[in-house]
Amino acid sequence: PHEIGAGARYSTVAAQSIIARTYALRNRRRFNVDGYELCADTHCQVYFGINQTNPVADRAIAATKGLVLTYNNELVDALYSAATGGVSAPFSDVWNGSERPYLKAVVDSPYSLWNLSQKSLADEQNFREFMNLKQGFNETDNSYLFRWKYNNSLKQVNSHLQRYLKKTKHPLANFTTIEHMEVVERSPAGRVLKMAVTTDRGMLELSKNEARSAFGPPRSTLFYVDPIYDKANQTLKGYVFVGGGFGHGVGFSQHGSQNLAKLGWSAEKILSFYYPGTQIQPLNNSIIFWQNASALVTP
Numbered sequence: 001p002h003e004i005g006a007g008a009r010y011s012t013v014a015a016q017s018i019i020a021r022t023y024a025l026r027n028r029r030r031f032n033v034d035g036y037e038l039c040a041d042t043h044c045q046v047y048f049g050i051n052q053t054n055p056v057a058d059r060a061i062a063a064t065k066g067l068v069l070t071y072n073n074e075l076v077d078a079l080y081s082a083a084t085g086g087v088s089a090p091f092s093d094v095w096n097g098s099e100r101p102y103l104k105a106v107v108d109s110p111y112s113l114w115n116l117s118q119k120s121l122a123d124e125q126n127f128r129e130f131m132n133l134k135q136g137f138n139e140t141d142n143s144y145l146f147r148w149k150y151n152n153s154l155k156q157v158n159s160h161l162q163r164y165l166k167k168t169k170h171p172l173a174n175f176t177t178i179e180h181m182e183v184v185e186r187s188p189a190g191r192v193l194k195m196a197v198t199t200d201r202g203m204l205e206l207s208k209n210e211a212r213s214a215f216g217p218p219r220s221t222l223f224y225v226d227p228i229y230d231k232a233n234q235t236l237k238g239y240v241f242v243g244g245g246f247g248h249g250v251g252f253s254q255h256g257s258q259n260l261a262k263l264g265w266s267a268e269k270i271l272s273f274y275y276p277g278t279q280i281q282p283l284n285n286s287i288i289f290w291q292n293a294s295a296l297v298t299p
Helices: 010-025 057-061 123-130 154-167 209-213 254-262 267-274
Strands: 065-073 147-152 180-187 192-199 200-207 223-229 235-242 280-282
Touching: 010 057, 010 065, 010 254, 010 267, 065 180, 123 180, 123 223, 154 180, 154 235, 180 223, 192 209, 200 209, 254 267
Parallel strands: none
Antiparallel strands: 065 280, 147 235, 180 192, 192 200, 223 235
16 A cells, blocks of 8 residues: 555556565565565565555455466566656666566557657657657656656766765766766667766766666656756856656556556556556466476465
8 A cells, every 4th residue: 555655546556456466476585685575665665564554455455365467477577666757668778687578668658649669769869859748648647757857066966976986886986077978878768778977087887777876866767968058158067857757667657557547447457558468367376486487376
């Protein structure tokens, strides 16, 4: 209940219940080395205890009891975020590792607003055109998450990057100022894959989610950045970050799914939209939990 909120519609909560259960079961061995199964915050899944539940969540959990989301009879990597910004991200757009065939780019709209195969968002002009679209998406009711714009002074941008580089023990952490930065590679879903930053001490490259972690403003990797110059003498004053979404943007959109529920979509239809090719199944002995055929479950 704490991941999706008390005001969500029933089919959204039912969908969240299925993927929360799937995520917990698939990841139960993830932290074995640390002596626990899952944490109760956004690093894993948010949980505040049984004292803060609600009737809609209780009904959805009971109605979906034992149901999980699978692909080829294996529990899916049931990733989700607050908002996609209009297009979900494939797994490899954000993290390194093997691709998940059911985690692909999906235009987050019930309508045919954009054809990614014809107008790839890897093209910067296409990407900026896409980011100018404001209507018809599932998340437009949450405008502060769907689209955002942040002007940062050069001092602020320098401070954010210095903090990140010191934390990661980067050799250029002692730079004084950024001289230039730009997105140099995007995925077909528009996500930043590589960002080049030139400082007074040398150049560095930020990959994928590093571009989001290194600076304060970006709420996701679905953004572009432009320099801000002083009108009088054309010296660099800062950068403007323009983007969309909140979180990694992979898989299910918590805010987007609420619009689909409002349109009358069932939990099953919502999940098939965000995780193409998947199936909802009751737990049984044949389901693979963790890419390991011996990890079976008793119903």
